[in-house]
Amino acid sequence: MAGNMIPIAGESKKRICYFFDSDIGNYHYGPGHPMKPHRIRMTHALVMNYGLYKKMEIFRAKPATRKEMAQFHTDDYVDFLSKVTPDNMEEFLKEQAKFNLGDDCPVFDGLFEYCSISAGGSMEGAARLSRDKCDIAVNWAGGLHHAKKAEANGFCYVNDIVLGILELLRYHKRVLYVDIDVHHGDGVEEAFYTTDRVMTCSFHKYGEFFPGTGELRDTGHGKGKYYAVNFPLRDGITDEAYKNIFEPVITKIMETYQPSAIVLQCGGDSLSGDRLGSFNVSMRGHANCVRFIKSLGLPLLLLGGGGYTIRNVSRTWAYETGLAAGQELCPDIPMNEYYEYYGPTYRLDVPPSNMEDMNIAKYLEKTKIQIFENLRHTIPVPSVGLQAIPKLPHDEMDIDEDLDNPNERRPQRLLDGLIQRDDEFSDSEDEGEGGRRDIQSHKRARRQSPKMNGNGMLNIYSGIQTSLSQSRQSAELHFNTASSNHDSSLSVDAPDPPVVAPTPIPPLLIWGAFPRPHHLIDPQGMFLRPHYNLIELRPDHLINRPDHLIDRPDYLINRPDYLINRPDHVINRPNHVINRPDHLINRPDHLINRPDHLINRPDHLINRPDHLIDRPDHLINRLEYLINRPHHLIDRPDYLINRLDHQIDRLDYLISRPHYLIDRLDHLIDRSKLVHPIEAVIKS
Structure with missing residues (x-):
């Protein structure tokens, strides 16, 4: 495995934190949808089989909570994401329209958990960078840059990038966000459009292309004027052309803005041959952006993004993980569980195509000059007043965490907390044979x-x-x-x-x-x-x-500590009963979780709606399309409701009839005298 990678000469060693959750590949947007979370699992398989795990620390981040998501998104939107599922989505039709869920952003099983994993990795990576626990944090499940404050957009539901930048801003005065996705990073730009503490820089295709934003003249507003940089591109840009605009623009931003941390969104849809992209950038041209940003020597949060030809996306992100760790990966892909995806070449490479480059040199140079002119209007190194850092839940981490061995599943400090002296606790009275009282060494010690x-x-x-x-x-x-x-x-x-x-x-x-x-x-x-x-x-x-x-x-x-303060009449109850409220102790297990107003109902009535409880059984069990009758039948006078059984419970062959016979006009259904159903049909 050591032959699968070669250290890059002249590069200093960086501390790398790599975030991956094995559950991320289990989520599926739906048949035919271009977004495939499975690509993250393919990337991880390459990372592990190349042996990169030896060069970095691998973490499974804690999923983001609703409260953490609400630092950017609205409470209503986060609450909706946590509740909606494919089974109940019909109950949220109004909310789906309001929050823009539909074909591009469908409701699928585990939607909220998927968003939590994505956001949790980016937030934890930013937190570790801020606490100086690593130099580069990598979360390929992140980079969902289209999500808005209260709206899903462009396959993105929760904007993990904004949440990560907000975490960085707690410790860093200025943060630079760079986006090399083929689509404009509209969600991130919109979030920081009026502030000078975050400068956004996006290289993207502009024109009749999603999302239709990111014009050169979009430079920010108010205090954030000129702190939004957009480089609109055309189809077919090559590696050389991309490098000639990327490096000078980033260098100029660094001279002018002088950020203290960088977030790089590495959307793989800017690669050549992408299903939804239109650029002609190779894997090495794409990775050159990562190499250049890394060379700046600032804390770096490396995120994923778009990318819809998944074999090329996994190749590129694995290669860029190697660059972050200071390793050049060998071109022959090692054996892994997804090896067949990389045929027929089985090479770690995404070559360019013969696509025509519509970005003429004159256009690129003119755009670059205009961006430099805009940057000249920015205030050099905007100052930030000193203030207390707000506390978040993940700040309350164990102070001994840095002493833990990352290769141990349960660190020694946790095991030490479980050690007890031999005389710490007494034996239980009902312990019987096998307890310490039966051991000769224990008797001798006493x-x-x-x-x-x-x-x-x-x-x-x-x-x-x-x-x-x-x-x-x-x-x-x-x-x-x-x-x-x-x-x-x-x-x-x-x-x-x-x-x-x-x-x-x-x-x-x-x-x-x-x-x-x-x-x-x-x-x-x-x-x-x-x-x-x-x-x-x-x-x-x-x-x-x-x-x-x-x-x-x-x-x-x-007695165990958790029993000490309980009344004696509770002590001898089984453990599964001890933790119940007193008013539930004497209820059978199958009744514990029922609301009080249901406890006294017979079992066969528990699952019935309240308005059906008092009806006779022969009415309760009627077919559903008879119980849910139209309103003009439900509100009939009592003397019609309480008609004789042979009038209410019409003959079986009438009950089983199609709806167009059941829902006949009022003068046929509500007839005051018994009319034979066959005669009624003939007359109609």
Whole structure:
């Protein structure tokens, strides 16, 4: 595997964070839709089989929450995305029109989870860049640059780029966003159109092409005037032409704007041969943009985007991942689970075609000069006032996270938190055979437990312990409060040992961390009240108990902590009942999750709508198209509703008739006298 990549000479080593969630490839926009999340899984397969995992840290980011998405998107829009599914989409027809869901942005299974994965990777990558935990963060599932504040657009639902930039702005004064997708990055530009803290720069096809925005004259508004850079292009641009405009424009922006972080959207639809694109850029021409941005040496968030010839997209993104990690990947694609996708050449390359370049040199030069002129109007290095950084949920991460070994699934610090002393907890009364009480080493350890001296103090030198009664008497003499907190009926497994004569104690106080100060007796018998909290004299049956158990009666000691504060009549209930509210304890399991107003209904009525509960069974079970009759039949007078059974429950052969017979005119359905159905049909 080492032969699959070669270190790039002269490049300094960068810390790379690579984000991938294996679930991303499970989502599907629908048959015939050009957007294929499966391309992310194909890219990851190449990354792993080339061995790039050795050169970077791989993370599965926490999916973004609704609250995090609402930093940019409206609450109504996020709430709609979290609720709508293919099964209930008919209930949200009005909202679908309002939020622009339809053919381009369909409702599919797992829509909200898909958006959460995409946004979570970009936000976590930005957060790690801001906290200086990496130099480059890669999230190929991100880059969905068309999504608006309250609208889905261009296969994009949640704008992970805007959310990532907002995270960067918490720590960075100015952020540069660069977009090399064939489509204009309208969603990101619109989000930051009126601010000078984010400069957006997009190289895209302009004209009769989606989304129809990104004209050269679109430069921002208000405080953000001239902080939006658009380079409109025509069909067929080549690697050389693209490089000749990309590098000078970015260099000029860096000189003028001087950002402290960069976000690069690497849409793969600008590649040659893309299903929806019209450029003639090869894989290496596309990757040259990544190489140049990386050479600037700023924190870099590398994102995906468009790309609809998925074998070419996965090739390019894998190659660009290698460039980010300082590795040149070999042209022969290694074996992987999607190897057959890359035939017939099985090479890591996307060559250009013989497509005509409509971008003449004069047009490109004129556009470049105009962009330079616009940048001349910007304020050099706009200042940002000092302010407190707002706290977000992911800021509350464990401070020891940096010490964890990334190759361990469960770091040692987590395992240390699970270690307990052998005498930390007592055995359960109903443990039976197999518990520690049946182990000889445990019995021997109990017989050799340390003793108390005559003064009731622990003799750490002799290890001799007085009897239970002597310890309790000592405690009563000097610590009435300690003994009064315990039940008088304490039981001990072992018989009381014989009384042992007091043993002299060196002039030494026993220090500890006890929450309340108490009187202590020094070796000369003097009463002291120390300035510090010292350990109190505990009876022998309390010596080996943790501090938080000292004040509990014995019959509570052996209960798990989560049972201590429960009434006795709850303790003996099964675990699955303990956590239920009291008013639910006595209900059968199948009733627990029902609303209270349904509990007292017979089971066969639970799933009926309320307006059907009081109807006789012979009405409830009628065919659905009879229950849901038109309004002019439902509101009939009572004397028609309560007609004799042979009038309401018309003959079976009438019930089974087609709708055009059931929905006959009122004067046929609501006839006051019984008319034979066959005669009615003949008369009509």
